Amino acid sequence: MENAIKKYWPVFLLPTLAAFIIGFIWPFLWGIYLSFHKFITVSKTTFVGLDNYIKVFQDATFVEAFWFTARFTIVSTILINIFAFALALTLTRGLRGTNAFRTVFFLPNLIGGIVLGYIWQILLNGLLTNLGLPLLALDARYGFWGLIILMCWQQIGYMMIIYIAGLQNVPGDLIEAASIDGATSFQTLIKVKLPMVMPSVTICTFLTLTNSFKLFDQNLALTGGEPAKASQMLALNIYDTFYARAGAQWKGIGQAKAVVFFLLVISISLVQLYFTRRKEVQQ
Amino acid sequence: MAKKTYHDGAVSGARRVVDAALIVLLTALCLLWIYPVILILINSLKLETAISxxxxxxxxxxxxxxxxxxYVHGVTQxxxxxxxxYSVIITVTSVALIILCCSMCAWYITRVNILASKLMYLLCAFSMVVPFQMVMFTLAKTADTLKLNTPFNICIIYLGFGAGLAVFMFTGFMKSVPLAIEEAAMIDGCNPLQIFFKVVFPILKPTAISTAILETMxxxxxxxxxxxxxxxxKYRTIPMAIQYFRGSYGRVEMGPMMACIMITVIPIIILYLACQKYIIEGVVAGAVKG
Structure with missing residues (x-):
């Protein structure tokens, strides 16, 4: 049977493979190549070695964007996961109206990043004005917390759904056994439920970490990096380097930044997966 | 034992109070959750000069x-x-293409055990972690060269970029499908194409729905x-139009802008309420596979 299918590769494998090469593999490899070159148009490139990479780290906006992104990622990952888990716990108690609550909390997820950004910009600027504080675009601290609020609003519902699915899979006899042994509900939570939902914790931290680190649309729409790039995150900084800066070498530097960004995302994901996977128990 | 029963009674009494408090709290939180959308709705009905x-x-x-x-002003402008x-064309063609091609590809790489299959699977998993910024510049150039820069051809790029998740989800499910049914179909004289469309694809349907939802989102x-x-x-999808609308004027007209936001959000909410069950199942399935 395997051999019969094998002959059909032009039908089964080729379309996806071709599109995958056009849409991913070729741009990826070409991107690595270009990161070592200086160019204005891609038809005329000069090899500059590691020059672009050196300039990446000399670019103060990139370093600043990195710290902004790092702080944002840590705060949002912690807040989203705590709130999502707490909501999941309350919504698995069998309360009345559970389904309606779940529906509402999940809703913001379906609205795109650009639209979300504008909705919150209007709301937060209105709030800040009425409190007599500077607008989002004038103070990066408000931009930071604005992004955190927006991200929580969007992601808590999604992570909550994953945690609910995890909690529903915890076998009832385990919880019963714990209560017969005299465990308090807090002990049951820490010693039984939490270890059993570790796979969900792994997935949710992975998703929130990478989503926050790679955030672009929301950043562009909510603050646009204002004031003076102080609320710019890495993805927006790279976009800005490619398309908003004039000068011979910026495209090459932008591509080098993109490679650095890619390496950062990969290392963060691997480290996180390593640490949370270790905590998972065999079901 | 008697003490235990007394204790239980006290707990369930306390629990009822806690539950009632939680319901109140959750209701308040829900109102807070939909408030941003309500705020935009209210403002979209106001006179331009009354919005600041x-x-x-x-x-x-x-x-x-x-x-x-x-609304009238926003829609026309x-x-x-x-x-x-454009958004509908791009989404429908891309998602249909992704589901068709990636399910076929996933079946091939799970059933044909060669190096190329393993490589394809690994590359698909890898592509899910790579940030878009890594390839955006070169991808845009490639798309221009290959004339993939129209709403009708862009689905090929979406197929390439969405293949990672879709192939990953389909192969995850394929591995649990027994080979025996397909072998029986083969003995009955089906060729691989017939086996796939008459036997395998109907089995894949739940995964296809989950994947379609994630890719559509x-x-x-x-x-x-x-x-x-x-x-x-020439071509603007909805997110592009909203961003363009905002960036192209000296002073943004807030009223029409908010009306446009509402027209974008309302269909999503209706669709969500209509097929909520599938969307939530899709999210859970995606998370488990990922």
Whole structure:
């Protein structure tokens, strides 16, 4: 049977493979190549070695964007996961109206990043004005917390759904056994439920970490990096380097930044997966 | 034992109070959760001059209420209908193509045990972690060269970029499908194409729905890829139109802008309420596979 299918590769494998090469593999490899070159148009490139990479780290906006992104990622990952888990716990108690609550909390997820950004910009600027504080675009601290609020609003519902699915899979006899042994509900939570939902914790931290680190649309729409790039995150900084800066070498530097960004995302994901996977128990 | 029963009774009494408190708290939280959307809805019904950062929170009065005027203005000025059309075309063609091609590809790489299959699987998993910024510049250039820069051809790029998740989800499910049914079909004289479409694809249907939902959520809301690939003067998807609408005027007209946001959000909410069950199942399935 395997051999019969094998002959059909032009039908089964080729379309996806071709599109995958056009849409991913070729741009990826070409991107690595270009990161070592200086160019204005891609038809005329000069090899500059590691020059672009050196300039990446000399670019103060990139370093600043990195710290902004790092702080944002840590705060949002912690807040989203705590709130999502707490909501999941309350919504698995069998309360009345559970389904309606779940529906509402999940809703913001379906609205795109650009639209979300504008909705919150209007709301937060209105709030800040009425409190007599500077607008989002004038103070990066408000931009930071604005992004955190927006991200929580969007992601808590999604992570909550994953945690609910995890909690529903915890076998009832385990919880019963714990209560017969005299465990308090807090002990049951820490010693039984939490270890059993570790796979969900792994997935949710992975998703929130990478989503926050790679955030672009929301950043562009909510603050646009204002004031003076102080609320710019890495993805927006790279976009800005490619398309908003004039000068011979910026495209090459932008591509080098993109490679650095890619390496950062990969290392963060691997480290996180390593640490949370270790905590998972065999079901 | 008697003590234990007494204790249980006290707990369930206390539990009822806690539950009631939680319901109140959750209801308040839910209202807070939908408040941003309600705020935009209220403001989209106000007169342009009555909207400013200081007056966002005031309700429209009989003088400032303009009904649907902002909606009419916004739709005509933003050319909303054509944007809506482009978004629908791109999403439908891309998701259909992704489901068809990736399910076929996934079946091939699980059933044919060669090096190329393993390599394809690994590359697909890898592509899910790579940030879009890594490939955006070169991808836009490639799309231009290959004339993939129209709403009708862009689905090929979406197939390439969405293949990672889809192949990953389909192979995850394929591994649990027994080979025996397919072998029986083969003995009955089916060729691989017939086996796939008559036997395998119907089995894959639940995964296909989950994958379609995840990919639709991505393509419909995607902003950066179409912005870089499509010619913004000719074709604008909804997210592009909203961003363009805002960036192109000296002073943004808030009323029509908020009306446009509402017209983008309302269909999503209706669709969500209609097929909520599938969407939530899709999210859970995606998370488990990922």
């Amino acid at each position: 950062t200081a007056t966002v929170f005031t309700l429209p009065t009989s003088e400032t209420f303009v009904g649907l005027a902002n 933003m050319n909303f209908l054509s944007s809506f059309g 991505w393509v419909w809301n995607d902003y950066l890829l179409p912005t870089l690939v499509l010619d913004i003067k």
